[in-house]
Amino acid sequence: MAERRVGKVNTVVDIQGLSKSFGSHEVLKDINFSVNKGEVVTIIGSSGSGKSTLLRCVNLLEKPSGGQIIYNGENILDDKHNVHQYRKNLGMVFQSFNLFNNHNVLGNCVVGQVKVLKRSKEEAEKIAKKYLRVVGMEAYVEAKPRQLSGGQKQRVAIARALSMEPDVMLFDEPTSALDPEMVGEVLKVMKELAGTGLTMLIVTHEMEFAREVSDRVVFMDKGVIAEEGTPEQLFNNPKMERTKAFLQRTRN
Amino acid sequence: MSIEWIIRIVVEYWPMFLRGAGVTLVIALIGTVFGALIGLLSGILRTIPIPENGPKRLLLKIVNFLLSAYIEFFRGTPMIVQAMVIFYGAAMAFGYQMDPLIAGIVIVSINTGAYMAEIVRGGIISVDPGQYEAAQAIGMNHLQTMMNVVLPQVIRNILPATGNQFIINIKDTAVLSVISISELFFQTNSIAGNNFRYFESFFVVCIIYFIMTYTVTLILRYIERRMDGPENYVVAGEMDTAEDIKRKTTGA
Numbered sequence: 099m100a101e102r103r104v105g106k107v108n109t110v111v112d113i114q115g116l117s118k119s120f121g122s123h124e125v126l127k128d129i130n131f132s133v134n135k136g137e138v139v140t141i142i143g144s145s146g147s148g149k150s151t152l153l154r155c156v157n158l159l160e161k162p163s164g165g166q167i168i169y170n171g172e173n174i175l176d177d178k179h180n181v182h183q184y185r186k187n188l189g190m191v192f193q194s195f196n197l198f199n200n201h202n203v204l205g206n207c208v209v210g211q212v213k214v215l216k217r218s219k220e221e222a223e224k225i226a227k228k229y230l231r232v233v234g235m236e237a238y239v240e241a242k243p244r245q246l247s248g249g250q251k252q253r254v255a256i257a258r259a260l261s262m263e264p265d266v267m268l269f270d271e272p273t274s275a276l277d278p279e280m281v282g283e284v285l286k287v288m289k290e291l292a293g294t295g296l297t298m299l300i301v302t303h304e305m306e307f308a309r310e311v312s313d314r315v316v317f318m319d320k321g322v323i324a325e326e327g328t329p330e331q332l333f334n335n336p337k338m339e340r341t342k343a344f345l346q347r348t349r350n
Numbered sequence: 351m352s353i354e355w356i357i358r359i360v361v362e363y364w365p366m367f368l369r370g371a372g373v374t375l376v377i378a379l380i381g382t383v384f385g386a387l388i389g390l391l392s393g394i395l396r397t398i399p400i401p402e403n404g405p406k407r408l409l410l411k412i413v414n415f416l417l418s419a420y421i422e423f424f425r426g427t428p429m430i431v432q433a434m435v436i437f438y439g440a441a442m443a444f445g446y447q448m449d450p451l452i453a454g455i456v457i458v459s460i461n462t463g464a465y466m467a468e469i470v471r472g473g474i475i476s477v478d479p480g481q482y483e484a485a486q487a488i489g490m491n492h493l494q495t496m497m498n499v500v501l502p503q504v505i506r507n508i509l510p511a512t513g514n515q516f517i518i519n520i521k522d523t524a525v526l527s528v529i530s531i532s533e534l535f536f537q538t539n540s541i542a543g544n545n546f547r548y549f550e551s552f553f554v555v556c557i558i559y560f561i562m563t564y565t566v567t568l569i570l571r572y573i574e575r576r577m578d579g580p581e582n583y584v585v586a587g588e589m590d591t592a593e594d595i596k597r598k599t600t601g602a
């Protein structure tokens with residue numbers, strides 16, 4: 099608890115008592131956790147446990163049924179908050195890339211900056227190229243999404259989100275839709291980003307990766323946070339039976 | 351002998367045919383363009399996410415109802431009847447006769463709009479929703495998402511259907527002769543009424559209609575090819591082949 103309060107000073111998003119139901123199906127129950135500045139938090143858990151829903155609630159792609167999301171000291175679920183204004187502070191990387199097919203690689207990274215952040219085209223292109231370089235895609239500015247491999251698409255999607263220079267990056271299983279030989283190139287980029295002090299909240303099934311990059315690991319089961327801790331605690335000394343069972347299953 | 355009459359009719363009446371064809375093309379083209387704009391606007395309005403409650407919900411429900419009523423009504427009644435109702439209705443309501451050309455453009459626009467609204471809706475549905483979400487996730491609002499991501503793809507997708515609508519309009523403006531618009535069919539009727547050569551006059555106009563529609567088909571095919579752009583892209587910096595990029599990012 100003491101650790102929590104210290105963290106609060108630097109908290110980027112603080113989630114309190116969050117719940118989400120689809121109809122009568124309660125998918126998230128009383129979720130409490132926060133992400134601090136510069137922290138890399140990974141969320142693990144079996145399929146259907148609510149990881150994606152949680153991530154989508156954080157940037158309000160899903161509207162939470164209850165609870166609070168505190169950002170900059172304010173509950174952004176209040177009616178007075180503008181969803182679109184809030185979302186530009188959070189970058190999102192999807193499992194299925196979701197690049198804009200009508201834009202080339204550069205355009206994908208520029209359009210949001212120009213339309214949402216009102217940056218000039220020149221400035222936006224400069225920033226876009228900077229982040230395309232970070233993900234190793236600067237040579238492909240002219241390419242259309244359909245001309246790229248899955249790994250390349252995902253790296254562009256990461257650059258697109260980074261170009262908005264958000265406070266926190268959300269990743270929803272960014273390598274799950276990739277052919278095995280392309281997983282490495284995306285994880286490599288993400289490890290490099292983690293090393294730069296970027297705040298990241300990552301849903302992943304890559305346990306080795308989670309152990310390596312995380313400051314904190316959150317294990318979700320059936321819509322609740324079952325256990326959380328440092329990678330050492332969670333992977334080497336899980337307290338809960340269901341955490342142990344899950345880790346056992348992923349090892350096989 | 352028919353062939354001689356056909357030649358005589360062309361030589362003698364070509365200015366009338368030309369004027370009629372001009373009026374037909376103007377009405378069909380402007381009607382299709384406005385119809386497409388009505389369709390796009392309707393598509394933007396009908397895809398606004400409806401909030402769970404609040405006054406905006408009621409407003410959107412009303413807008414959707416009115417749009418559906420408009421679409422169903424104009425698709426479910428013959429344009430020739432719509433022309434009569436609008437032309438004589440406007441005369442009754444405002445106490446003066448609309449300029450026939452303006453009346454024709456209004457009728458064709460409204461009629462085409464109803465069809466285009468459905469075509470656009472199909473086009474929007476066919477753009478994968480992940481792109482809409484990705485745009486929302488970088489902070490775009492509905493209008494920005496539509497204008498910068500969804501509609502550019504919709505426009506490309508519905509281009510063939512819009513071209514088809516244009517061709518239908520070139521043919522169907524013939525019904526506007528009932529409100530004495532001097533389009534191609536009306537002109538031909540006058541010509542035939544003059545010389546009593548019904549077969550030959552309408553044979554000539556048949557060819558003229560076909561030349562117009564086929565030309566439009568060819569132009570549209572060209573535009574579609576142009577819009578798709580080149581199949582290949584140039585990788586900036588000759589050193590960076592796909593392999594170089596891969597080596598750089600995986601560190602292999």
Ligand SMILES: Nc1ncnc2c1ncn2[C@@H]1O[C@H](COP(=O)(O)OP(=O)(O)O)[C@@H](O)[C@H]1O
Pocket residue numbers: 120123125143144145146147148149150151152
């Ligand atoms: N839009 C939705 N409507 C109804 N149920 C949903 C929806 N999205 C997710 N769910 C349900 O919520 C549960 C959690 O899903 P999800 O968050 O995608 O899990 P995970 O990402 O951990 O695999 C699942 O049972 C899923 O069927």
Ligand SMILES: [Mg+2]
Pocket residue numbers: 149150151271
């Ligand atoms: Mg998921």
